[in-house]
Amino acid sequence: MHSSNNRLYPSTFNRIYSVWFRHFRVYTKNLISNGLPPFLEPLVFLAGIGLGMNRYIDQMAGIPYITFLATGLPITAAMFTSAFELTYGTFIRLEFDRVYDGMLAAPLNVKDMMLGEILWAGTKGLFFSFAVTIVVAAFGFIPLPWSLFTPVIGFLTGIMFASFSLLITTFVKNINHFNFYFTGFLSPMFFFSGVVFPIENLPPALRIIAEFFPLTHVVRPTRALCLGDYSPVLFLDFLFIVVFTLFSVWPAIYRIERRLIK
Amino acid sequence: MEEKEAIILQNINKCFGSFTAVKDLSFSVPQSICFGLLGPNGAGKTTTMKMIYGVSKRDYGKTEKMSVFGFDPQKDSLAIKFFSGVVPQENNLDEELNVEENLKVFARFYGIPKKEATKRIAELLNFMELSEKQHSRIQELSGGMKRRLVIARALLNNPKLLILDEPTTGLDPQVRHLIWEKLRNLKRQGMTILLTTHYMDEAFQICDRIIIMNRGEKILEGNPHALVNANIEPFVLEINSMVSFQKIKANIPAITRVDESADVIRIYSREQLTLETLTKKLKPGEYYLRQSNLEDLFLKTTGSTLNALQ
Numbered sequence: 001m002h003s004s005n006n007r008l009y010p011s012t013f014n015r016i017y018s019v020w021f022r023h024f025r026v027y028t029k030n031l032i033s034n035g036l037p038p039f040l041e042p043l044v045f046l047a048g049i050g051l052g053m054n055r056y057i058d059q060m061a062g063i064p065y066i067t068f069l070a071t072g073l074p075i076t077a078a079m080f081t082s083a084f085e086l087t088y089g090t091f092i093r094l095e096f097d098r099v100y101d102g103m104l105a106a107p108l109n110v111k112d113m114m115l116g117e118i119l120w121a122g123t124k125g126l127f128f129s130f131a132v133t134i135v136v137a138a139f140g141f142i143p144l145p146w147s148l149f150t151p152v153i154g155f156l157t158g159i160m161f162a163s164f165s166l167l168i169t170t171f172v173k174n175i176n177h178f179n180f181y182f183t184g185f186l187s188p189m190f191f192f193s194g195v196v197f198p199i200e201n202l203p204p205a206l207r208i209i210a211e212f213f214p215l216t217h218v219v220r221p222t223r224a225l226c227l228g229d230y231s232p233v234l235f236l237d238f239l240f241i242v243v244f245t246l247f248s249v250w251p252a253i254y255r256i257e258r259r260l261i262k
Numbered sequence: 263m264e265e266k267e268a269i270i271l272q273n274i275n276k277c278f279g280s281f282t283a284v285k286d287l288s289f290s291v292p293q294s295i296c297f298g299l300l301g302p303n304g305a306g307k308t309t310t311m312k313m314i315y316g317v318s319k320r321d322y323g324k325t326e327k328m329s330v331f332g333f334d335p336q337k338d339s340l341a342i343k344f345f346s347g348v349v350p351q352e353n354n355l356d357e358e359l360n361v362e363e364n365l366k367v368f369a370r371f372y373g374i375p376k377k378e379a380t381k382r383i384a385e386l387l388n389f390m391e392l393s394e395k396q397h398s399r400i401q402e403l404s405g406g407m408k409r410r411l412v413i414a415r416a417l418l419n420n421p422k423l424l425i426l427d428e429p430t431t432g433l434d435p436q437v438r439h440l441i442w443e444k445l446r447n448l449k450r451q452g453m454t455i456l457l458t459t460h461y462m463d464e465a466f467q468i469c470d471r472i473i474i475m476n477r478g479e480k481i482l483e484g485n486p487h488a489l490v491n492a493n494i495e496p497f498v499l500e501i502n503s504m505v506s507f508q509k510i511k512a513n514i515p516a517i518t519r520v521d522e523s524a525d526v527i528r529i530y531s532r533e534q535l536t537l538e539t540l541t542k543k544l545k546p547g548e549y550y551l552r553q554s555n556l557e558d559l560f561l562k563t564t565g566s567t568l569n570a571l572q
Contacts (some may be wrong), residue, residue: 009344010373019371025367026358071345104317107344108370203483262278262318 009107015207019108019116020123027124028144038081038131042073044137061198063227067143070136071226072195072219075157077132079215082158083186085121087178094169100260110257118249124157126151147226157198160241162258163248164214170255177234189215194223214244268293268313268423268454272327276309276320283309284320285478291471295456296445298465298486300556301475302564307458308351310403310475311427314456315339315348331422343373347416348414351427353408357400364400365415372419380419386414389444406437413441417448423518424448431462436482442467462556476564484528490559495519495530497538498554504525506548510540524561531552 010018011158027034046066053065060068093099103113130151136142192206193199193215202210210216217237224230269291276284279316284306291297311351312318314330316339328335330342346424356364362383369379387393390410395403403411409429416424429445430438445468449455459465465472465486473483482489495518501507507527518537519530534551541549 008341014373015371018367018373021370022356022367025363026356027365029358097357098352098354099356101350101352102356103371105315105343105348105350105354106368107340108371109340161357260317 012112015108015112016116016119017052019103019113020120021102023120038077038128039135041077042132042135045073046070046139046141057178058191061200064141066141066196068223070141071147071150071238073136073221074129074132074154075196075222076130076190076217077214078157079161079186079189079218081128082121082162083123083165085124086117087172087181088160088175090117090166090169091175091178094256094259095175104188104252104260111253114166114249114253114256118159118166120182121160121162123156123162126155129154129157139219142226143228146228149225150222153218153222153225156241160214160218160245160248163245166256167248167252170252170259189213211251214240217241217244224232266292266490267329268331269297269456270327270329271310271314273323273325274310274313274320274328275323275326276313276318278469281411282314282478286473287478289473289480292457293454294449294452295470296449296457296468298367298469298472299456299458299475300460300465300472300560301458301464302460304477305475305564306478307475308427308524311456311458313426313561315343315425324357339364345421346425347419347421349412349416349424350428351428351431353405355400355408359456360400361387361398361403362396364411365418368415371416382418382420386417386471389415389417391413393425397526401467405432407432409440415497420452424455425475426455428458428460430461438464462560466556474560474563481563484561486556490554491557494554494559494562495532496554497531497534497537498552498558499529499531499540500526500550501544501553502528502548502550506544510543513540513543521561528558528561538551544551
């Protein structure tokens with residue numbers, strides 16, 4: 001009722017943006033140490049795995065193996081950074097630094113704070129996938145120019161994994177429990193979502209499981225975008241992204257609200 | 263009609279499971295005064311504060327009502343927080359940002375334009391005597407500086423209402439006096455101040471009106487000086503050991519009141535002479551004769567149940 005129209009307090013958009021800005025400010029404070037690694041990591045990966053393996057595996061799903069990898073890596077970078085942000089990052093702000101308690105003294109509600117975080121994680125997803133894309137493009141591993149739009153899917157990847165990671169965080173009482181999430185969920189997904197090999201090669205049972213992994217549904221559109229190889233399945237991928245995100249973010253905010261407002 | 267009252271609480275209850283944090287609490291705070299909530303730890307002061315700025319939800323009740331400048335915190339906490347400044351019990355500053363950045367980021371939460379924020383931040387750092395710490399990291403600040411920074415943060419939006427949860431707990435006397443001075447200054451400018459404290463001198467120094475709470479209930483309400491005058495004997499003799507107390511125990515007149523609930527034994531009397539007579543049998547250092555204060559009143563009101571149990 002007392003919305004921005006009455007100018008009683010900043011609009012929802014401005015509140016969420018101000019939370020996003022807090023994270024942006026913290027991140028850009030240490031620009032070198034935060035901004036450089038996303039560019040170095042793909043170099044290490046490509047050198048270690050790509051160039052080494054490339055001598056043994058020429059082609060994967062009809063394209064050079066290095067290209068196959070290079071069209072999946074920007075997305076996993078976005079996944080990991082957003083997952084870290086909304087697990088360890090959020091937990092520390094929630095339980096140790098008590099940043100949220102401080103922010104609740106300002107005209108912000110829990111929803112603003114959480115949506116601001118998720119939006120920030122999306123931004124990081126965009127930036128990380130951008131960094132990887134630039135590196136692999138510089139080496140000529142991915143076809144141009146359409147591959148340069150990969151960061152857009154990186155943004156969606158960030159939003160989706162941030163939302164799901166926040167939901168996980170609402171169940172976590174001890175920070176060490178995140179180990180289960182990372183080694184038990186995210187790492188297996190890295191291998192079984194079509195990043196290092198096509199899921200079509202999996203045994204039928206695993207193939208079905210792979211279709212339930214959210215990563216599958218962001219890797220497939222990315223590769224389609226890079227290679228210009230579109231199919232109607234992509235529509236289902238985007239539907240999955242939207243539904244999965246909404247079904248994560250809604251209970252996550254509800255649960256975190258109950259933890260902060262007693 | 264409610265315009266004159268900054269805050270109104272009517273029959274407010276709050277339970278956490280089977281624990282009753284606040285029980286049937288009612289009070290109202292007129293505008294431009296400093297109102298204090300006093301009580302021991304667990305009295306329900308912080309819970310009451312949090313309900314007032316909407317970070318804790320009160321229990322539903324038929325007659326309950328809460329209004330902060332006409333807004334219900336349950337429905338319009340954003341509006342309340344927009345015109346209020348909040349100093350929580352913990353210094354929850356953003357340790358990833360420096361002093362100035364903490365304020366800059368917070369100014370954005372209020373939607374204060376950048377230029378105006380820069381000006382306001384300089385003013386507030388100056389007001390809170392933190393100007394030379396502008397670029398310091400939060401970890402480099404002393405406890406007193408952190409507290410002053412949290413107060414500065416709460417003043418960014420030039421609030422109508424300033425809410426402080428134990429503003430000076432754990433700080434040294436100089437910093438406490440500095441903070442009191444600043445709060446008096448703000449009150450003179452017309453700001454309404456609501457604070458919790460368990461320091462009696464704090465209430466005496468800055469509160470126009472207080473309520474004393476114990477176990478979630480209001481026990482007394484009024485002006486701190488008037489409450490002392492009306493509810494407690496004006497003089498008190500403190501005896502610091504049981505051995506010393508035994509020496510005079512037989513001579514204590516019935517008209518005095520003896521309180522043994524604290525570490526020191528306190529003998530209260532309306533007559534200074536009665537107490538002076540008692541000290542004749544004691545050596546200097548064994549006793550302390552003084553005027554009674556809010557702490558004595560506090561002990562009398564909140565400690566009464568303790569005595570009953572003993």
